[in-house]
Amino acid sequence: MVILTAFPFLVLYTLSWDVISQLVHSFVLRLCKRKQNRQADHNLSKSSSRSTLVDSVWPELVSGTVHCFVADLTLLPLEIVMNRLHVQGTRAIVDNVLDAKNVIPYQSSYNTAAQCVESLIETEGAPSLWKGLSAVLLQYLLRFTVVHTAKVILRRSPAEDSPISPGHASITSNTLNDSLTVNVEE
Numbered sequence: 001m002v003i004l005t006a007f008p009f010l011v012l013y014t015l016s017w018d019v020i021s022q023l024v025h026s027f028v029l030r031l032c033k034r035k036q037n038r039q040a041d042h043n044l045s046k047s048s049s050r051s052t053l054v055d056s057v058w059p060e061l062v063s064g065t066v067h068c069f070v071a072d073l074t075l076l077p078l079e080i081v082m083n084r085l086h087v088q089g090t091r092a093i094v095d096n097v098l099d100a101k102n103v104i105p106y107q108s109s110y111n112t113a114a115q116c117v118e119s120l121i122e123t124e125g126a127p128s129l130w131k132g133l134s135a136v137l138l139q140y141l142l143r144f145t146v147v148h149t150a151k152v153i154l155r156r157s158p159a160e161d162s163p164i165s166p167g168h169a170s171i172t173s174n175t176l177n178d179s180l181t182v183n184v185e186e
Contacts, residue, residue, distance in 0.1 A: 006085040009113055013078050017071045025067035032059030054154045061147050069140045076136060077129035081116050084108065088116075 036055060088108050110116040120128050 006082065009078070009082040009085055013075060013082050016078065017075055020074060021067040021071040024070045025063050028063035028066045029059055032062055054151055057154075058151060061150065065140070065143050065147050069143075072136055072140075073133075076133060080129055080131055081113060081120070084116050084120065085110060085113060 036059065088110050108116075108119070110119065117129075
């Protein structure tokens with residue numbers, strides 16, 4: 001029974017995450033490239049402009065991080081329900097966040113996903129659908145910090161002074177696996 005209740009939510013979650021992430025990725029990538037083109041046009045009117053490694057990689061890094069953040073944030077309530085459906089029928093203990101001294105035994109059984117959501121809101125309140133939000137925010141704070149640090153390091157590197165011609169740098173992104181590959185020919 002657990003599989004029959006949880007499996008459709010798993011499929012819905014995965015498909016929704018892929019659709020949201022693809023839409024956000026393409027939107028943010030388009031925005032970043034538009035901003036770069038405006039800056040390049042502005043720089044071209046002042047002096048000669050060069051495309052650098054950071055300029056070619058930065059839009060993909062930003063859009064790759066933002067699309068994951070938006071998808072994870074928007075689907076967090078669905079993930080909470082999906083996880084509750086997966087662990088139903090098992091005995092679990094939950095930290096008592098009110099006094100932080102003991103744990104509360106937790107055992108549940110749901111017939112439908114709607115019953116799970118209803119029970120969750122009734123017993124723990126509507127904010128319980130956003131449990132884990134602080135962990136998601138911390139995770140993406142660290143990811144954005146790493147991406148920004150990479151940009152700063154690449155901007156300061158001596159190799160940054162050499163221009164990259166359009167055929168020498170290529171970027172491949174696979175949003176299903178959250179991977180980014182940068183190939184630079186020298």
